[in-house]
Amino acid sequence: MDTVDSPRTASDTTPLIPAGASKRPKTPLPKFQICILLMLHVTEPIASMSIFSYINQLIRELGITGGDEAAVGYYAGIIESLFFVMQALTVLRWSRLSDRIGRKPVLCIGLLGTCISILCFGLSTTFWSLVVSRCMCGVLNGNVGVLKTMIAELTDSTNMAQVFALMPISWKTGCFVGPLIGGMLARPQDSWPAIFAHSFWSKYPYFLPCAVVACLVLPSFPMLLFFLEETLSTKRRPKLTSSTPGVSSGADIEDREVLAPRSMADIPMRALLTPTIIIPIANYTILCFLDISLRTLMPLFLSTPMHLGGLGFSPSSIGPWLALFGISDGVFQALFFAKIVDWLGPKRFLCISVSCFVPVMFMFPIMSWLVHARGIVDHAITFVLLSQLVLTVTFGMSFAAILMFITASAPAKNALGAINGLGQTSASIARAVGPALATSLFAFSKEHNLLNGNAVFFILIVLAIVLRWLASQLPDDMQERDE
Numbered sequence: 069m070d071t072v073d074s075p076r077t078a079s080d081t082t083p084l085i086p087a088g089a090s091k092r093p094k095t096p097l098p099k100f101q102i103c104i105l106l107m108l109h110v111t112e113p114i115a116s117m118s119i120f121s122y123i124n125q126l127i128r129e130l131g132i133t134g135g136d137e138a139a140v141g142y143y144a145g146i147i148e149s150l151f152f153v154m155q156a157l158t159v160l161r162w163s164r165l166s167d168r169i170g171r172k173p174v175l176c177i178g179l180l181g182t183c184i185s186i187l188c189f190g191l192s193t194t195f196w197s198l199v200v201s202r203c204m205c206g207v208l209n210g211n212v213g214v215l216k217t218m219i220a221e222l223t224d225s226t227n228m229a230q231v232f233a234l235m236p237i238s239w240k241t242g243c244f245v246g247p248l249i250g251g252m253l254a255r256p257q258d259s260w261p262a263i264f265a266h267s268f269w270s271k272y273p274y275f276l277p278c279a280v281v282a283c284l285v286l287p288s289f290p291m292l293l294f295f296l297e298e299t300l301s302t303k304r305r306p307k308l309t310s311s312t313p314g315v316s317s318g319a320d321i322e323d324r325e326v327l328a329p330r331s332m333a334d335i336p337m338r339a340l341l342t343p344t345i346i347i348p349i350a351n352y353t354i355l356c357f358l359d360i361s362l363r364t365l366m367p368l369f370l371s372t373p374m375h376l377g378g379l380g381f382s383p384s385s386i387g388p389w390l391a392l393f394g395i396s397d398g399v400f401q402a403l404f405f406a407k408i409v410d411w412l413g414p415k416r417f418l419c420i421s422v423s424c425f426v427p428v429m430f431m432f433p434i435m436s437w438l439v440h441a442r443g444i445v446d447h448a449i450t451f452v453l454l455s456q457l458v459l460t461v462t463f464g465m466s467f468a469a470i471l472m473f474i475t476a477s478a479p480a481k482n483a484l485g486a487i488n489g490l491g492q493t494s495a496s497i498a499r500a501v502g503p504a505l506a507t508s509l510f511a512f513s514k515e516h517n518l519l520n521g522n523a524v525f526f527i528l529i530v531l532a533i534v535l536r537w538l539a540s541q542l543p544d545d546m547q548e549r550d551e
Contacts (some may be wrong), residue, residue, distance in 0.1 A: 073468040090313065094227050097231065100295070101222055104292065105296070106235070109239060110245075112212055112215075112242060113242030114181075114242040114245050116151050117242070117247055118247065118278070120148065120246070122516065123147055124144050130193070146199075147202055149503070150203055150206060151202055151205055151209075152206065152500040153206065155210070158206070159213050159492045160490055162174050162177075163213040163217065163488055165494070166210075166300070167300070169233065171217065171300055172293075172298050174214050176292060177208065178208060179286075180208075180210035181209055181294065182205060186285075187275075191275060193272075210489070213485070213492035213493075214488070216474075217484040218299045220484050227470050228475065229405065229406040229409040232468040232472055232475075234396070235399055236401055237402055242453075244394060246281070254274050257270055261457070265278075300485075340483065344543075345477045348470060348542060349494055352470050353497070355466060356495040356499055358535065360498065360506075362463075364506045369510075374439050377440070377514065378436070379521070380445075389473050392457065395403070397465075398459045400461050405465050412501035415542050415544055418542070419536065419539045419540060420465035423532075425535070426532050426533070429529045434452055435449050474491050502545040506528075509524035509527060512524075
C-alpha cells in the first residue's frame with residue numbers, strides 16, 4: 069500500500085471522518101474566548117425575557133384593554149412574541165452580513181441595539197411604543213446565530229460537544245435571571261418608597277429593571293471589543309493567518325484562507341439549501357417547537373383545576389417544580405453530555421433523546437387519570453412527575469446534539485454564519501408560533517373534550533414521531549472541518 073499518496077477527493081459515499089478519528093486526543097479549548105462568548109450568550113435571554121414578570125401588569129396599567137381582564141393575555145402575548153417574530157425576519161441577514169464584514173461588528177451592533185431597545189421599553193407609556201421598542205430589540209439583535217458560528221469556528225470535532233453542552237446552560241441561566249430581575253425591581257416606588265420617591269419612578273415604574281438589564285449587558289461590550297478575537301478567516305489580523313512553521317504549502321493555505329471564504333460569503337442562499345443542511349435545520353426547528361410547547365403546557369397543566377384534568381397547583385407550588393426542571397437540566401448537561409456523546413455518538417444519542425418526548429407527553433393524561441381516580445395529588449402522581457423530569461432532562465440535551473450536526477453540515481467554516489442564521493430563523497419562527505398554538509390546542513381539547521381533553525398531547529406525540537424519523541436521516545458521522 070502506498071502511504072505517500074496525495075489526499076483523495078472525498079465522494080458522497082466516502083466517510084468524512086476516518087474510523088479512528090474519534091479516538092484522537094481532544095484539542096485544547098480556547099477557554100478565555102469561549103467564556104466571553106458564553107457571557108454574551110447569557111445576556112440574550114436576560115434582555116428578551118426580563119419583561120415576562122411584569123408585562124401583564126404593565127398592560128393593565130396602560131389601560132389598553134379597557135378593563136377586560138380576558139384581553140390582557142392577548143396583548144401581553146403580542147408583546148412577548150414580537151421579539152422572536154422580528155428576530156426570525158432579520159437574524160439570517162445579520163448572519164450573512166457577519167460572513168462579509170466579520171463576526172465582531174455584528175455582535176457590537178447587537179449589544180448596543182439590545183441596550184438601547186430595553187431602555188426604550190422602560191420609558192414606554194403607550195402600547196405602540198412598547199411594540200416599537202420590542203420590535204427594535206428583535207431587529208437589531210442577530211447575536212444568537214453569530215455566537216453559535218463563532219463557537220463552531222473555535223472548536224473542532226474532538227471538543228465541540230464540551231462547548232455545545234454549555235450553551236443551553238448559559239441560555240437557561242439568562243432565562244432564570246431575566247424574569248427574576250423584572251419581578252424584583254418592577255415598581256420600585258412600592259417596594260422601596262424612601263429611595264425611589266421621585267416622580268420619575270411613578271411615571272416610569274418599569275424603567276428600573278430595564279436599566280439594570282442594560283447595565284448587565286453593557287459590560288460585555290468592552291470584553292467583546294478588546295478581548296474577543298475575530299474568527300472569520302478573511303477578517304483576522306495578519307498574524308493569525310500567517311503561514312505556520314513547518315507547513316510547506318503556504319500558497320495553498322493562503323488561497324484557502326482568502327479566496328475560498330470570499331466565494332462562500334457571496335454564494336446565494338439557494339445554493340446552501342441542500343439535504344445535508346436542510347435535514348439538521350428541520351430537526352432543530354421541530355425540536356424548538358416541541359420544547360417551547362412543552363414549556364408552555366407544563367405550567368398550564370399544573371395550574372389547571374383538577375376537575376378539568378390538571379393538578380390544581382398554586383403558583384407557589386409551580387415555581388419550585390419548574391426551577392427543579394431547569395436546574396436538573398443544566399447540571400446534567402454540564403456533567404454528562406460530552407461523556408455520553410463520546411460513548412454513544414451524536415446521532416444515536418440524538419435519536420434516544422428526542423424519543424423521550426413521547427413518554428413525556430403520555431404522562432400528562434396518565435396524571436389526569438390518576439388525579440381523577442384518587443382525588444388528590446399523592447405519591448403516585450409525584451412519582452410520575454419525577455419520572456417526567458428525568459425524561460424531560462434527557463430530551464433537553466438533544467439541543468446540544470443537533471447544534472453539533474448543524475455546525476458539521478457547513479461545507480466550509482465561513483459558511484457557518486449563513487447556516488446558523490438559517491437555523492436561528494427557523495427556531496425563532498417555531499418559538500413565536502409554538503406557545504400560542506399549544507395553549508390554543510390545550511383549551512380546544514378541554515372545551516370540546518377531544519380524546520378526553522388530551523388531544524393536544526397526542527398531536528405533539530405525532531410531531532415527535534416525525535422528529536424521530538428526521539433524526540434517523542442525519543449522517544452517521546459528522547463532517548470533519550478541522551483541516
